[in-house]
Amino acid sequence: MNPRLFSSLRPPRRAGHSLSRLGLVGLLGLAGLSGCAGPQVQDYAAEQPTLDLRRYLDGCLQAQGLFTDRAGRVVKRFHVRMEGRWQGEEGTLDEHFTYSDGSTQRRLWRLRHLGEGRYRGQADDVVGEASGAQAGNAFRWAYTLALPVDGRVWHVSLDDWMFLMDERTVLNRSAMSKWGMHLGDVTLVFTKDAPGSTACR
Template identity: 65%
Template sequence: MTSMPSTHRFTTLRRAGIGLALVGTLALLSACASPSVEDYAQERPALDLRQYFNGPLTAHGMFTDRQGKVVKRFTVQMTGKWTGNEGVLEEHFVYSDGTTQERTWHIQYLGEGRYSGQAGDVVGPATGQAAGNALHWNYVLALPVNGRVWNVRMDDWMYLMDGRIMLNRTAMSKFGIHLGDLTISFTKGSE
């Protein structure tokens, strides 16, 4: 067995180091390129959950897997009620396969566009920050999948389009692996 000359080993190690540095730099740049809720601070109309999630709402949505295939569609009838900075949002889901689900959110406005929330199938607190027409909401959902429960990280972005319509896009992940997306259109008022 012949050994590599020391200059060749140095060049190989140097190239590997440059490659790792490049990969690290690209990862850092992509992390820095993520949107910030402050990017939307000047967008109008301004989103205030206390106003938008107050009264009846209807939502239509779908789950897509990581390949983009629609896995399930749903409709949600909601009613929100606020007393000062404390809100309750009741959600009644009907899925395309005929199953139903109920969820009740307890939301608190913390000031300066910050929100906190809890629900029965949410692990720990949900946290949110609003600026302009956008809200960035993060939480872990205990999601039933094939007879088991997975704790799935929900990276939720909501955008108020006008006084009645809000769009929502959520990236779902577990252990940092992207599982799929949730897309919802909210309409203020009942249908």
Template identity: 50%
Template sequence: MTPRFTPTLRRLAAGATLAIAGLATLGLSGCASPTPADYASQSPKLDLKQYFNGKLLAHGIVTDRGGKVLQRFTVQLTGTWVGDTGTLDERFTYADGRKETRVWTLQRGADGRYIGTAADVLGEAQGQAAGNALNWRYTLLLPVDGRTWEVQFDDWMFLVDDQVMLNRAVMSKFGIRLGEVLLSFQRLPG
């Protein structure tokens, strides 16, 4: 049986449809992703050349899309720079005893731009810094069950003070969110 609409019900339905469309539009615009420019006025100013120079220690976790912790790890980092080119040597130790190394080559460009390369990064990582924040976007080649997955990272770093930086990276594949990597970096004396 087809419902019958009176003129009053039709006006209410049309008004409700417009209201829902308006709320959906507001909701979508309110969910716009942040950009580095959103943090331009924040301090202290993040300069990778300054922060990733010397020895650092990081503690991190990997979570699934529901927030369950899948892995815990520590990273010993050593950063060195020659001019605007830096090397960041990362030595990972996972809670299960597994070890991994990643060596980044970083190139500082104009206007807070950075490019990064590593053996397990497909192409180049593109970074943009402003204020206390940096956003990296890159594809990491991750071994999974004997295969290699190309996983996209939307990676945000926030300088808290001259010693501590927090990092949150969202992992996705085919636009589907897989999980997150959360890290806390600490500069070491000397």
């Protein structure tokens, strides 16, 4: 993600909170991603069509998306061109972003299927590993990005949901947070190129 997008997504300052205390709040917020509050991926186990992430993220895809801040205001729009490739349980997803201000970015995901719908992923700007799980038409992906903002590096947590609508379309929404506070959301529509496509444009 373009770091400039986050200049308007800063969490509000709270008087009397030290950095160490805010760090504790952030850890509690991350722990909440796997807790019982809110929807869980298994809630969608009976939903159809079934999302096979290795099949869907294999080949050429396009996505249109936008960022909204915590007030719901659209901060920036973007387009993503992607190419996914799988060999057995190992895969890559090469993402090329073009933002509405003309700036560009690339992210290369290295993915692994662990069995029973569980996945791990790594990318250069992801802190540690991303972890995800699939059930029914849904996939939930949680990870932390290291984002340079105003000369510092922020660790921003994403709670990322994908829903397969039909064989070519996935809806994706990610909630962004820092220190346990909601910063905004990323919304995308993925479209897989038609069968027979030989190159990612």
